[in-house]
Amino acid sequence: MKPNPIALLIDADRPIRRLLRVVLEPHHYKVCEAENGQTGMKEAVARQPDVIILDLSLPDIDGLTVLKRLREWNRAPVLILSVQDGEQSKVTALDSGANDYMTKPFGSAELLARLRVLLRPVPAEPDGPLFVNGDLQVDVMSHLVTLRGCRVYLTPTEEAVFYTLVRHAGTLVTCKYLLRCVWGSDSDGKLHDLHVYIRCLRQKLRGAADEILIQTEGSVGYRLLVPMDCQRMPSESAPPKLVAANA
Numbered sequence: 001m002k003p004n005p006i007a008l009l010i011d012a013d014r015p016i017r018r019l020l021r022v023v024l025e026p027h028h029y030k031v032c033e034a035e036n037g038q039t040g041m042k043e044a045v046a047r048q049p050d051v052i053i054l055d056l057s058l059p060d061i062d063g064l065t066v067l068k069r070l071r072e073w074n075r076a077p078v079l080i081l082s083v084q085d086g087e088q089s090k091v092t093a094l095d096s097g098a099n100d101y102m103t104k105p106f107g108s109a110e111l112l113a114r115l116r117v118l119l120r121p122v123p124a125e126p127d128g129p130l131f132v133n134g135d136l137q138v139d140v141m142s143h144l145v146t147l148r149g150c151r152v153y154l155t156p157t158e159e160a161v162f163y164t165l166v167r168h169a170g171t172l173v174t175c176k177y178l179l180r181c182v183w184g185s186d187s188d189g190k191l192h193d194l195h196v197y198i199r200c201l202r203q204k205l206r207g208a209a210d211e212i213l214i215q216t217e218g219s220v221g222y223r224l225l226v227p228m229d230c231q232r233m234p235s236e237s238a239p240p241k242l243v244a245a246n247a
Helices: 012-028 035-045 063-070 086-095 110-120 156-168 177-185 191-204
Strands: 007-010 030-033 051-054 078-082 100-103 130-133 135-141 146-148 172-174 216-219 219-223
Touching: 007 012, 012 030, 012 110, 030 035, 035 051, 035 063, 051 063, 063 078, 063 086, 078 086, 078 110, 086 100, 086 172, 086 177, 100 110, 130 191, 135 156, 156 177, 156 191, 156 219, 172 177, 177 191, 177 219, 191 216
Parallel strands: 007 030, 007 051, 051 078, 078 100
Antiparallel strands: 130 135, 135 146, 172 219, 216 219
């Protein structure tokens, strides 16, 4: 993460903006604010923020409309921070270009962690994307996955699912996006198949520390965890941990 990143807050709630400033500034963020969508888009042009925290409930323009307009020209990561906790709201926002979604009230530690992921620099990739997590190494261009020095053989469909998650490591990938990337126009009715492939991947990629690498985010999608975020894998008999109503 670069020093002193600029964070643009687009939220009509002044106490929330004040709270975000209190959370962000001690961590060396330069904070700018907008209380409505029109001002937010103008600030995005003037300030060129490194990350945008956007509420969906704005007094002048719907937050989704602001998001779509920003995505016409601005590629800064967008974190939705909203009281809307319905699954469809999250899916729609993520499919419209948001990079992550949190609901209010929120924890400051989790917010900072998600921002660190969104602002993590992308390393140079002369030979293609390389993902490393402990004993697991993934070279997408070479189609090579190794665990504790031994090659892990994936089926073509498992590769397609897993490499999509690798390319977006640390961020949430919706089921809709995964289905489109893997099965294209033939993705109708494939949601159950996707869940099965995720379970197979989890079995093949379990590390020496029994870590869970692919986290279920409610019924919305999946997140490939980066090393600092890994957590213990639940027992085989327990269902995957869900983040309620989250994408």
